[in-house]
Amino acid sequence: REEKLKRINESIRAFPDFPTKGILFRDICPILKDPKSLTAVIDLFEDYVRQKHQDVDLIVGLDARGFLFGPLLAQRLGIGFVLVRKKGKLPGPTVSVAYDLEYGKAEAEIQEDAVAPGQKVLLIDDLLATGGTLNAACALLKKQQADIVGCVVVVELKDLNGADKIKPHTVFSLVQY
Numbered sequence: 615r616e617e618k619l620k621r622i623n624e625s626i627r628a629f630p631d632f633p634t635k636g637i638l639f640r641d642i643c644p645i646l647k648d649p650k651s652l653t654a655v656i657d658l659f660e661d662y663v664r665q666k667h668q669d670v671d672l673i674v675g676l677d678a679r680g681f682l683f684g685p686l687l688a689q690r691l692g693i694g695f696v697l698v699r700k701k702g703k704l705p706g707p708t709v710s711v712a713y714d715l716e717y718g719k720a721e722a723e724i725q726e727d728a729v730a731p732g733q734k735v736l737l738i739d740d741l742l743a744t745g746g747t748l749n750a751a752c753a754l755l756k757k758q759q760a761d762i763v764g765c766v767v768v769v770e771l772k773d774l775n776g777a778d779k780i781k782p783h784t785v786f787s788l789v790q791y
């Protein structure tokens with residue numbers, strides 16, 4: 615586990631003043647470029663889910679970087695993957711909710727038939743900053759009467775207290791800054 619975390623840590627870069635002044639942007643792209651890092655991420659997520667949430671029915675990934683890790687984890691676990699997308703991208707009847715980001719505003723959407731009432735879902739994204747995005751996704755899933763078992767992210771920016779915004783749901787992260 616320590617070796618895997620080290621490998622993941624070494625695959626995250628920081629860019630000052632991106633996308634706007636004052637933001638130190640944590641870039642996870644090198645994880646995807648290094649197969650060992652990517653495998654380490656999915657391994658550690660899989661261990662966590664198998665230990666804490668054996669009964670999860672679906673992985674719900676957040677647009678766009680949650681889509682990079684979510685389907686890999688879902689496939690490992692042998693369960694389905696569902697997309698929460700930015701507004702206007704999903705066909706058919708959708709449910710939507712507006713939210714604030716660390717550096718802007720957005721609106722999230724899910725297909726109305728994506729999750730059945732009572733299904734146990736685990737949310738996944740690359741990074742937790744203010745928690746606005748994950749909180750919005752939780753609101754969408756609540757509208758669909760899903761049972762949210764928790765959230766997982768690769769990176770958690772502790773100073774922004776995003777985990778507080780997601781309460782009572784728990785956030786599991788691999789790397790913290």
Ligand code: PRP
Nearest residue numbers: 677678679715716742743744745746747
């Ligand atoms: C980033 C990141 C998370 C979110 C975290 O995505 O990938 O989804 O912001 O911020 P928050 O905790 O303050 O809500 P972004 O909206 O930039 O979109 P992208 O994944 O499409 O690049």
Ligand code: HPA
Nearest residue numbers: 638639640641716741743
């Ligand atoms: N990196 C990537 N995505 C983000 C960040 C960051 O530092 N802050 C908010 N979304």
